[in-house]
Amino acid sequence: MRFIAITSGKGGVGKSTIAANISYLLSMYGYRVALFDADIGLANQDIILGVKPKYTLIDLLEGRANMEEVVVKINNNFLLIPGESGDEILRYKNRDILEKFFEGLKVIGELDFLIIDTGAGIGESVRSFVAAATDTIIVTMPDPSAIMDAYSMIKFCAKSHEELFLIVNNVRSQREAAEIYQKLENVAKKHIKSNLKLEFLGFIERSSLIEESSKKRELLVKSHPSCVAAIEMANIVKKLTNSLTKNGEHIKETPNIAIFFKRLLQQI
Ligand SMILES: Nc1ncnc2c1ncn2[C@@H]1O[C@H](COP(=O)(O)OP(=O)(O)O)[C@@H](O)[C@H]1O
Numbered sequence: 001m002r003f004i005a006i007t008s009g010k011g012g013v014g015k016s017t018i019a020a021n022i023s024y025l026l027s028m029y030g031y032r033v034a035l036f037d038a039d040i041g042l043a044n045q046d047i048i049l050g051v052k053p054k055y056t057l058i059d060l061l062e063g064r065a066n067m068e069e070v071v072v073k074i075n076n077n078f079l080l081i082p083g084e085s086g087d088e089i090l091r092y093k094n095r096d097i098l099e100k101f102f103e104g105l106k107v108i109g110e111l112d113f114l115i116i117d118t119g120a121g122i123g124e125s126v127r128s129f130v131a132a133a134t135d136t137i138i139v140t141m142p143d144p145s146a147i148m149d150a151y152s153m154i155k156f157c158a159k160s161h162e163e164l165f166l167i168v169n170n171v172r173s174q175r176e177a178a179e180i181y182q183k184l185e186n187v188a189k190k191h192i193k194s195n196l197k198l199e200f201l202g203f204i205e206r207s208s209l210i211e212e213s214s215k216k217r218e219l220l221v222k223s224h225p226s227c228v229a230a231i232e233m234a235n236i237v238k239k240l241t242n243s244l245t246k247n248g249e250h251i252k253e254t255p256n257i258a259i260f261f262k263r264l265l266q267q268i
């Protein structure tokens, strides 16, 4: 099982869009996936996936619902764990949220992937999720401030990970994405850690179909599976699963949820 944190320095770079689409693709390839909307305060995966959760994390924390009632089944292999978009959640200490959350996760059964859609920036919960995740994907886009923020995020993530993945979203061409990746890799090697492996996971072009799908509350890879951006997302998923299995390590054989939980608690 892999715990993948999707994060960025800056908000609005496409983290949630990418998290939803790649979770869906993984589920279509036969993996069991849970997507946790961990952007505390700004959770929006329910809108992206076009569902109306009856309960959210706050109901789990306050004992009004159990995890089985909180999760929303998107398909047989794909569960959404809805986040909380109000500020009520801020009353809870991080550790309390995590403990209840992982107690609950035990009941939803075996998973191959837990995809964590984190908030922007390096807040407390983002730090804990990144440090405990087996893999971290940093999303950026061609905008000087987004690139600077991606650099800060790489610096932070490098404290806990030797290898990081990068996705460049919202580009005009593959070349533009490759240049941004190269620039980031060079400065990261020079100023952060010379042995840091920043792997280019792929790019997604700026696409009016993504905007359109998000307005209609549809998932791009479902409504337009053969458009360029959907193929680019599928390429990202292929590269991700290849990269995770290249050492002969099978996704299904790696650590279970209890280990992730332990790692998380060590962070706080
Ligand atoms: N490649 C893209 N082309 C066009 N619009 C995009 C693209 N990626 C994301 N968007 C749009 O940008 C907005 C922000 O995306 P979102 O995934 O919510 O970002 P984040 O989670 O990083 O804040 C959304 O309206 C989304 O539809």
Ligand SMILES: [Mg+2]
Residues within 6 Å of the ligand: 015, 016, 017, 039, 044
């Ligand atoms: Mg988001």
